[in-house]
């Protein structure tokens with residue numbers, strides 16, 4: 001092959017630079033946290049954020065990477081690139097492995113993005129993608145910010161079972177290639193994020209952590225007024241979010257469990273309802289059954305739930321249906337308290353069911369390390385969660401209804 005002359009190379013690169021479309025230029029957030037809206041997809045119960053050219057990516061607390069479909073003319077990172085090594089650190093048997101690949105001309109980095117909803121893995125180039133959100137002062141979006149993130153390309157077929165219109169997944173797990181870590185590096189903000197999942201309307205996430213103000217106006221910063229905090233624990237098998245609990249209580253009475261020692265609790269936005277390992281599920285559901293013995297039941301119950309009630313007779317409080325509270329007694333001494341708003345699922349006009357599900361034997365592997373409890377989307381909704389990687393802590397607000405607000409109360413009007 002004839003070596004091109006340096007002058008020619010320079011000309012080519014100049015021409016390519018000037019041909020770059022204007023909108024791909026990175027705009028700086030000036031060290032401000034970034035805010036994005038979150039929508040719950042009715043068909044899949046997954047949560048998405050419009051991060052890629054205003055098109056949604058699924059937010060996945062257990063996802064180690066960002067992946068999306070790519071244009072044919074995308075750049076590909078070389079296999080020697082340190083980001084390739086980072087992508088490499090996830091084990092292939094979980095579908096997250098990245099292998100180096102030598103092609104005839106150069107070595108390029110191939111990633112193996114995984115779609116947990118379809119249970120499918122694929123291969124794609126490790127590339128740089130342009131993502132966008134708004135800088136924020138915690139009260140409003142201030143101005144749009146675009147930034148490049150290392151992401152994996154994926155074939156269109158990997159979009160199966162994602163919400164309609166979604167173009168990929170934004171992994172939020174505890175890895176260097178997850179979205180929060182990449183926002184922290186590119187925007188020079190703290191490596192933490194605040195997640196407020198909506199039950200309807202638009203929820204909110206703030207990368208960089210906070211502050212976060214929810215309407216009505218004049219309320220204090222929610223991230224400064226947390227109900228509790230607990231250490232984040234590592235699972236050697238998987239870089240997701242785990243915390244440790246001393247036990248469970250129903251109606252402020254501890255549930256007797258056959259297993260001793262702390263309970264491993266995972267957090268997972270891929271599943272609609274909290275699942276519990278059978279040995280924990282059984283006594284837990286029995287305790288709730290006993291505590292609600294007087295309430296009018298609906299039989300047979302509506303699957304996948306076991307305890308369903310005539311919701312017209314449950315009674316309401318500002319925290320949801322008036323049912324016994326559930327306490328997850330966490331390491332560090334605080335309780336994650338679940339009130340009616342997060343425990344009772346309205347399955348039809350007159351029926352509400354206790355929204356906890358038994359972990360199937362066949363599903364255990366999906367959650368890694370067989371945690372006792374995996375908190376699902378419904379139980380996280382309308383609670384502000386602060387995932388603080390720097391302090392290795394999870395902070396939570398408790399059900400925001402108690403403060404007369406919800407996760408759908410961020411003021412998304414651009415500040416004047």
Ligand SMILES: *[C@@H]1O[C@H](CO)[C@@H](O)[C@H](O)[C@H]1NC(C)=O
Nearest residue numbers: 132133134141144412413414
């Ligand atoms: C920034 O905020 C405005 C106002 O809410 C919104 O219309 C726009 O889509 C946001 N931009 C991004 C990139 O999220």
Ligand SMILES: *[C@@H]1O[C@H](CO)[C@@H](O)[C@H](O)[C@H]1NC(C)=O
Nearest residue numbers: 249252253327329333334335
């Ligand atoms: C946590 O919950 C348990 C069981 O309901 C209760 O006994 C304990 O007092 C609670 N602790 C705090 C700090 O609220």
Ligand SMILES: *[C@@H]1O[C@H](CO)[C@@H](O)[C@H](O)[C@H]1NC(C)=O
Nearest residue numbers: 140215217411413414415416
């Ligand atoms: C939302 O923010 C805009 C811009 O700052 C402001 O004009 C408006 O009053 C706010 N809305 C509410 C309900 O506070």
